[in-house]
Amino acid sequence: MIKRAVGRLVKAVSFCCVTAMLICLCSYMLAPKDNTPEGGIINPSANGFFSEPKNSVEIAVIGNSDAYSGFSPMELWKTFGYTSYVSAEGHQSLAQSYAQLKKMTECHDIKLVILETDEFFVKSGLTEGAMRLANAYAGSVFSVFWYHDRWKTVKPRELLKKPNYTAHCATKGQMLSNEINGYTGGEYMVKTDKREEIPLSTLVPLEMIVSHCRENGIKLVLVEIPSQTSWNYERHNAVNDFAEKNGLPFLDLNIDRESFGFDWKTDTRDNGNHLNSLGARKCTRYIGDYLMKNYKLTDYRRDPAYEQWNRDYEEYMKAVKI
Amino acid sequence: MGYASYKYLLIFLGSVLFFYTVMPRRFKWTVLLAASYGFYWISSGRLAVFLIAATTAVYLGGILLDKIGETAALGKKGLEKEEKKQLKSLISFQKKAVAALTLCIIFGMLLVIKYSGFFANLFNRAAAFSGVDVSLPVFSFVMPLGISYYTLQAAGYLIDVYRGKYRASYNFGKVALFLSFFPQIVQGPIGRFDRLADPLYEGHRFSYENVTAGLQLICWGLFKKMVIADRLNIFVADVFGNYTERSGSLILAAGALYTLQIYAEFSACMDIVTGSAQLFSVELDKNFERPFFSKSVSEFWRRWHITLGAWLKDYVFYPLSFSPAFMGLGRFTKKHFGEYAGSMVPATLALFFTWVLIGFWHGAGLRFIVYGMYYYAFMVAGMWLEPLIARAFSVSRIKRDCLPLNIIRMFRTAAIVVGGMMLFRAGSVTEWTEMIRRIFTDFGSSEFMQAVVGCGMDIHDFYIVGIGAAAMLAVSILQEKGINIRESVARQYLPVRWAAYAGLILAIVVFGAYGTGYDAVDFIYAQF
Numbered sequence: 001m002i003k004r005a006v007g008r009l010v011k012a013v014s015f016c017c018v019t020a021m022l023i024c025l026c027s028y029m030l031a032p033k034d035n036t037p038e039g040g041i042i043n044p045s046a047n048g049f050f051s052e053p054k055n056s057v058e059i060a061v062i063g064n065s066d067a068y069s070g071f072s073p074m075e076l077w078k079t080f081g082y083t084s085y086v087s088a089e090g091h092q093s094l095a096q097s098y099a100q101l102k103k104m105t106e107c108h109d110i111k112l113v114i115l116e117t118d119e120f121f122v123k124s125g126l127t128e129g130a131m132r133l134a135n136a137y138a139g140s141v142f143s144v145f146w147y148h149d150r151w152k153t154v155k156p157r158e159l160l161k162k163p164n165y166t167a168h169c170a171t172k173g174q175m176l177s178n179e180i181n182g183y184t185g186g187e188y189m190v191k192t193d194k195r196e197e198i199p200l201s202t203l204v205p206l207e208m209i210v211s212h213c214r215e216n217g218i219k220l221v222l223v224e225i226p227s228q229t230s231w232n233y234e235r236h237n238a239v240n241d242f243a244e245k246n247g248l249p250f251l252d253l254n255i256d257r258e259s260f261g262f263d264w265k266t267d268t269r270d271n272g273n274h275l276n277s278l279g280a281r282k283c284t285r286y287i288g289d290y291l292m293k294n295y296k297l298t299d300y301r302r303d304p305a306y307e308q309w310n311r312d313y314e315e316y317m318k319a320v321k322i
Numbered sequence: 323m324g325y326a327s328y329k330y331l332l333i334f335l336g337s338v339l340f341f342y343t344v345m346p347r348r349f350k351w352t353v354l355l356a357a358s359y360g361f362y363w364i365s366s367g368r369l370a371v372f373l374i375a376a377t378t379a380v381y382l383g384g385i386l387l388d389k390i391g392e393t394a395a396l397g398k399k400g401l402e403k404e405e406k407k408q409l410k411s412l413i414s415f416q417k418k419a420v421a422a423l424t425l426c427i428i429f430g431m432l433l434v435i436k437y438s439g440f441f442a443n444l445f446n447r448a449a450a451f452s453g454v455d456v457s458l459p460v461f462s463f464v465m466p467l468g469i470s471y472y473t474l475q476a477a478g479y480l481i482d483v484y485r486g487k488y489r490a491s492y493n494f495g496k497v498a499l500f501l502s503f504f505p506q507i508v509q510g511p512i513g514r515f516d517r518l519a520d521p522l523y524e525g526h527r528f529s530y531e532n533v534t535a536g537l538q539l540i541c542w543g544l545f546k547k548m549v550i551a552d553r554l555n556i557f558v559a560d561v562f563g564n565y566t567e568r569s570g571s572l573i574l575a576a577g578a579l580y581t582l583q584i585y586a587e588f589s590a591c592m593d594i595v596t597g598s599a600q601l602f603s604v605e606l607d608k609n610f611e612r613p614f615f616s617k618s619v620s621e622f623w624r625r626w627h628i629t630l631g632a633w634l635k636d637y638v639f640y641p642l643s644f645s646p647a648f649m650g651l652g653r654f655t656k657k658h659f660g661e662y663a664g665s666m667v668p669a670t671l672a673l674f675f676t677w678v679l680i681g682f683w684h685g686a687g688l689r690f691i692v693y694g695m696y697y698y699a700f701m702v703a704g705m706w707l708e709p710l711i712a713r714a715f716s717v718s719r720i721k722r723d724c725l726p727l728n729i730i731r732m733f734r735t736a737a738i739v740v741g742g743m744m745l746f747r748a749g750s751v752t753e754w755t756e757m758i759r760r761i762f763t764d765f766g767s768s769e770f771m772q773a774v775v776g777c778g779m780d781i782h783d784f785y786i787v788g789i790g791a792a793a794m795l796a797v798s799i800l801q802e803k804g805i806n807i808r809e810s811v812a813r814q815y816l817p818v819r820w821a822a823y824a825g826l827i828l829a830i831v832v833f834g835a836y837g838t839g840y841d842a843v844d845f846i847y848a849q850f
Contacts, residue, residue: 008530015820015823015824018820018824019823019824019827019828022824022828023827023828023831026828026831026832030832042838144831144832145831145837146837146838148831148832148833148834148836148837149837149838149839151832151833152780152782152783
């Protein structure tokens with residue numbers, strides 16, 4: 001009886017393993033072999049770091065749309081000479097951020113991570129959170145769940161080809177906007193002692209990001225880009241508590257905005273939710289200034305190996321209109 | 323929590339199976355009951371109160387009927403013949419009153435929630451038309467999940483107790499589990515207490531055979547839902563949503579593909595829920611029996627949504643047909659119009675009420691009543707013309723039951739069904755008639771292929787749907803021949819078996835219409 005049960009258990013487990021291996025094989029075959037839009041990769045600009053020269057990026061900026069709208073790697077390069085890349089996606093969860101960070105640390109010698117904190121408050125149930133985390137893990141091993149539809153376009157010779165990333169993103173992940181749709185409402189950062197609770201479903205991947213940084217000797221800086229629609233003082237207090245508890249610096253750019261010349265009338269593209277390129281430049285200079293004062297990061301502007309970054313800056317400036 | 327979601331399949335079902343397995347046998351039913359109410363609560367929240375109310379009503383109603391029956395049996399002893407007659411009459415009245423009251427409660431809830439808006443609108447229109455200045459308020463209620471299904475199931479239980487088919491259950495948990503069992507509450511199959519309640523209640527040991535068979539059925543259901551039905555939804559939604567800009571040929575194609583979509587999806591759901599129940603060694607009633615092999619509309623409805631048809635046959639059609647009024651009508655027509663009319667007229671009338679109810683059960687609206695009448699018209703025409711057709715075959719000496727003719731009949735039935743499904747999918751009867759008009763007046767078959775791939779699905783999608791539909795057809799043919807596919811596969815060597823199972827899983831993973839670029843599609847029949 002027991003022998004039969006064990007036999008069946010072994011069979012069931014073996015079948016699951018075989019199926020999982022086949023799914024992995026499909027994942028490999030259908031995964032985009034290039035990080036260009038034509039290559040089929042989801043969110044090419046957030047994944048453009050794959051094709052940057054190995055170990056050339058030292059600062060990883062991760063977060064959601066606030067991060068890719070409000071941080072300008074090219075401005076940081078021009079002003080301070082630091083190499084950074086924004087790997088952010090709209091509605092990105094912390095679990096996804098963790099997955100992206102892991103990918104970035106595999107390709108580059110990341111010295112510092114800027115984690116945008118808006119995504120701390122993405123509410124979801126524990127199950128949902130666990131699934132997101134599993135998804136983030138599975139994203140690399142079982143990428144077929146994301147890229148399964150590529151069976152329509154993939155060519156037979158591509159199936160077993162090794163990835164060759166060729167995309168080039170001159171803005172280094174920033175979504176550049178020249179639109180000005182100002183926010184003219186009242187002050188949203190009204191001081192209070194109240195705290196909004198950080199959901200448990202986001203705390204778990206957050207702790208994983210903190211641990212990953214600690215284990216790899218990476219400095220972690222929490223940053224909140226100005227956002228009138230998604231930020232308030234209760235959230236500020238909650239992140240501040242988390243930062244103090246974990247010994248992390250927290251820069252909330254919503255507070256004391258005037259000190260770096262931020263103006264809601266000119267610096268937002270959609271009435272206070274996301275920043276435009278002007279707002280992003282101001283925030284980046286402020287953050288860069290903080291990094292320069294507090295961390296020993298290398299200025300590569302005079303390094304010939306980074307000549308491409310200067311050319312990218314020229315291209316970036318052509319796109320900037322405000 | 324949809325039956326095709328990972329939350330249901332991986333988390334919910336996995337947890338319930340675990341707790342069901344580890345729980346001592348006599349308490350296993352409590353796991354199913356808790357899971358069923360948990361499932362209902364997650365899906366419908368406070369609307370569970372209607373399910374509890376219906377359960378309480380039929381539970382108490384059943385017990386009252388039982389008690390009345392017991393009292394009658396005891397009271398009969400030592401009575402004179404006349405007194406017995408009087409007691410019988412009193413008991414009959416009491417039982418009818420209890421059954422009627424209970425049915426009023428459960429159908430009353432359904433009527434108010436699902437149909438009050440329709441009737442209030444109808445009344446207001448009639449009042450406005452006749453110039454009377456009266457109007458009823460039109461309320462719009464959120465529909466409790468599965469109310470159309472569990473109401474019929476509850477009514478069936480009560481009527482069976484009333485008829486003395488079986489005794490009422492004094493165990494509230496058993497009745498509650500019968501009415502709320504999570505795999506069947508959303509889309510059926512509509513269960514019968516005498517077949518379902520005991521297997522649910524008695525508790526079963528973990529069965530490796532049942533669990534693997536259940537999982538295989540779930541996978542096959544997922545294949546039909548995710549690979550075929552959800553992919554077709556893109557094309558169908560596009561054409562039906564913009565039918566005024568589409569040619570008749572495209573509309574016809576969309577009608578045919580919608581028929582395939584709804585069949586793939588509804589039968590997929592039945593496979594998933596039947597497989598889910600099988601994990602707990604519970605067998606649900608069959609709801610489909612390869613309906614597109616039907617040679618007539620009436621056969622189609624004996625093979626499609628079987629449990630709904632059977633319920634209406636047992637609790638509406640037969641009681642009506644054998645009621646004194648209908649029997650009297652039969653005698654009257656037989657006397658005045660001959661034997662043939664005597665048998666046909668009552669059946670035609672009973673069918674009319676049955677089909678009004680079938681239409682109305684699907685939704686509150688004129689469209690659904692017309693939907694019922696559409697099939698009724700074909701069915702009645704078939705019944706009345708049968709002697710003529712039989713005579714024509716006899717005179718022409720053409721063999722009636724031969725393969726070519728049967729194939730033609732199948733296509734004819736399918737064509738009628740496509741017409742009905744188009745009405746079911748259309749927004750209104752006017753839209754449907756306009757679509758039919760376009761098919762006949764603006765067919766536009768030239769450049770059909772280019773137009774087809776411009777409606778959301780590309781050529782690769784059509785290939786996959788074609789392969790999927792061919793697989794469904796192959797399975798149906800084998801089943802029609804009496805071959806049990808799962809047993810046949812289970813008899814193969816391990817590598818063949820595993821290749822089949824893993825292939826099915828990989829097909830779902832790779833060719834499923836999910837993720838980026840696809841909208842999650844709710845089960846169509848879950849909306850009743």
